[in-house]
Amino acid sequence: MSKHWAAVLLVLIQLHRCDCCPELCQCFSAAKVICSDESMKALPVNISEQVTELIVVSSGITLLNSSSFRENLRLTKLVVLNSLVKKISHDAFERLLELQELEITGNYHWLSFDVRTFSSLANLTRLLLNNNKISSLEAGIFDSLHKLETLQLRGNGLTALPGVLFQHLHKLQELDLSFNHISSVSADVFQNNSLLRTLSLQANSISQLPAGIFSHLDRLEELILRSNPISNLSAETFPSGLQKLILKKNALTQLPPTIFHKLHQITYLDLSQNQLSEVPSDLFQNLISLKKLDLSENRITALPGTVFNGLFSIKAIHLQKNKLSSLEANLLKDQHDMEQLYLSTNSLQSIPHGFFDNLDFQCVIQLHGNPWRCDCGLQYFIEWLSYNDRNVEDLTRVYCEAPEVIRGHRLVSVDKEQLVCMKNSSSEFQGSSVQNVTEIPVDGEDDGTIRCSLREVKGTASIQCKVTKCTSVKFQALFELADGNEQESFISEWPAPAGCSNGTFI
Known part of the structure; x- marks a missing residue:
């Protein structure tokens, strides 16, 4: 052995x-x-x-x-x-x-x-x-713990914190008070904890933070305030050394424009599941280290075109589940190294020309859950998709909401020839009261089922057809060149709209 x-x-x-x-x-x-x-x-x-x-x-x-x-x-x-x-x-x-x-x-x-x-x-x-x-803690219970670096009081029944509870914990670096019932905190409760690096107040009942409560915590790197009913924040709330700030699932309706301006080291900012309807154009100014920004599940209707200017380090922007109806073309002009862009479940109907041009080819994009209008305004997007379809997550769930004739069609199944801009004005089909509109005669028996017109707008010719009965339409474009020769360009067929039966709408 x-x-x-x-x-x-x-x-x-x-x-x-x-x-x-x-x-x-x-x-x-x-x-x-x-x-x-x-x-x-x-x-x-x-x-x-x-x-x-x-x-x-x-x-x-x-x-x-x-x-x-x-x-x-x-x-x-x-x-x-x-x-x-x-x-x-x-x-x-x-x-x-x-x-x-x-x-x-x-x-x-x-x-x-x-x-x-x-x-x-x-x-x-x-x-x-x-x-x-644990329902309560007496002041002085931790006074002898001069070497304490980590204190976790997570998931108890605490409703209040004595102002001097942590006053002798000068070496404290991590404090977890999450999942309690704390409704208020005093401005000086962390006064003597200048070495704190991580502080969690998640899932409490705090509705207001006293001014200056974190201002002296110069070494604080991670602050978790998730799941509290905080409705407003003052401009000087957060210390400049923060690297991670989580404000998810609060009751924020607006933010002071300068609230984050000192956070030069922050890499992760989570503002999701609040009630923000607008974002100040300079809210994220100076956040040169920011890598992930989460604005999802708010009520944002529009974003200023310069709101992300200077965010050169950003890797992920989450905007899903808002009420965005349009996007500025230059919104992402500084985001060359993006890895995630989530725009799903908004009210977007189109993408402005050049919107995706600065994104890296490896960026993952979410676009489903939007009411896309598949007309000439979507031509840039369709062309971009032809080269970057792998970048779009769940592309088969991206559907056309309009026009009616192709409503419910998957975006990937729509041909560029179908992206025609049409208006509901009946005069466009009469050809007499609208400039640059010519009525096109329909070959064969003219029973009024299909009425088409040719319209020229800014050098682009579009064929607009009004179908009064439930039927498919076959379109053949034939061009006559300057030398008199004719050249066939394409043939396209639009199927009868969904809901047709025996030539009538159900």
């Missing part, structure tokens, strides 16, 4: 001894013990001094106090998950002087603490108290 396997066998023999691995527990190494049993009513007392990590899952323990841990333990990590703990006494951790990480998460009962519960944990750097039904 090799020395290596002999050493492994020796370790296994040692771990098997009852004084090393407690009952109802598993010892995967000399330093790590995992206990999991609903019949366990107290923590095991015969834990080896070599153990530094103790993890207890789904136990029946209801109380943690001074007798829960024997002397001489050298635990650096203690985790209690999905148990029945109701109370943690003031002296529960007084013997765990070397503890660096403490997690008590997912307990089924309302969990209460004493204000002195964590007072002996001077070396603690991580404290996770998630999903415990």
Whole structure:
């Protein structure tokens, strides 16, 4: 037997001894013990001094106090998950002087603490108290945790935060207060947490942010305010070092034009699921590092042509599920490296000439869910599609809404010859009252079913036909050249519109 396997066998023999691995527990190494049993009513007392990590899952323990841990333990990590703990006494951790990480998460009962519960944990750097039904926390409960870097209080029943709750946590870098019932926060609640890098207030009931609440958090990189009823923001709300700002699913109806102007380092800005109807033309000015902008699921009806000017680093712009009815031709003039452009589920009928010309050939575009008007105004778009159809996601779901004759047709099935501009004015079919309009006689029996006219507009000739009965139409264009020779250009046939039966409309 090799020395290596002999050493492994020796370790296994040692771990098997009852004084090393407690009952109802598993010892995967000399330093790590995992206990999991609903019949366990107290923590095991015969834990080896070599153990530094103790993890207890789904136990029946209801109380943690001074007798829960024997002397001489050298635990650096203690985790209690999905148990029945109701109370943690003031002296529960007084013997765990070397503890660096403490997690008590997912307990089924309302969990209460004493204000002195964590007072002996001077070396603690991580404290996770998630999903415990904690209704309140006393001021001073965290005052002894001078080395704490991460504090998570996610998914509890907190309704308020004492203004001095975090005042002694000078080294705090991550604070998670999400999924509580906090309705207000004081302007100075984070006053002494200048090293914060990540702060989450997601899914609370905060309707207003006090002026200057984040202004001194110069190292804050990620701020999550998602799912709050915030209806307005002041111009100086956010610190300049932010890299990620999430304002999704709030109640914002408008934004101050300069609110983001200092955010030169921001890479991700999420404003989706608000009630914005317009966007100031200079709202995103100076956001030179921005890579993703999400404006989806708002009420935006139009965008200024210069609103994205200077966003040279942008990779994704999400505008789906708004009320955009038109786009400015120069809207994307600075976006040469785009990877995603989502315009689906808006009110767009056409695309302006040259709109996509600056986009990279690898950009993925969403366009479905718009009422496209498939006439001469869509010729640029159809021509662009002929070379870039792979760029459009779900292209088979892009349909014509008008004109009626090709309503419901997939855009990819429409020929360029069908993109004819027509108006409803009956005079265009009479040829007598509109300039540059010539009535075209119909060969064969003229029963008034098909009336066509030729119209010249800005050097473009268009044939406009009015069909009074439910029938298909075959069109043949024959050109006469200057030398008198005739040349056939194309033949096209329009099928009878949907809803026809036996020559009549249903």
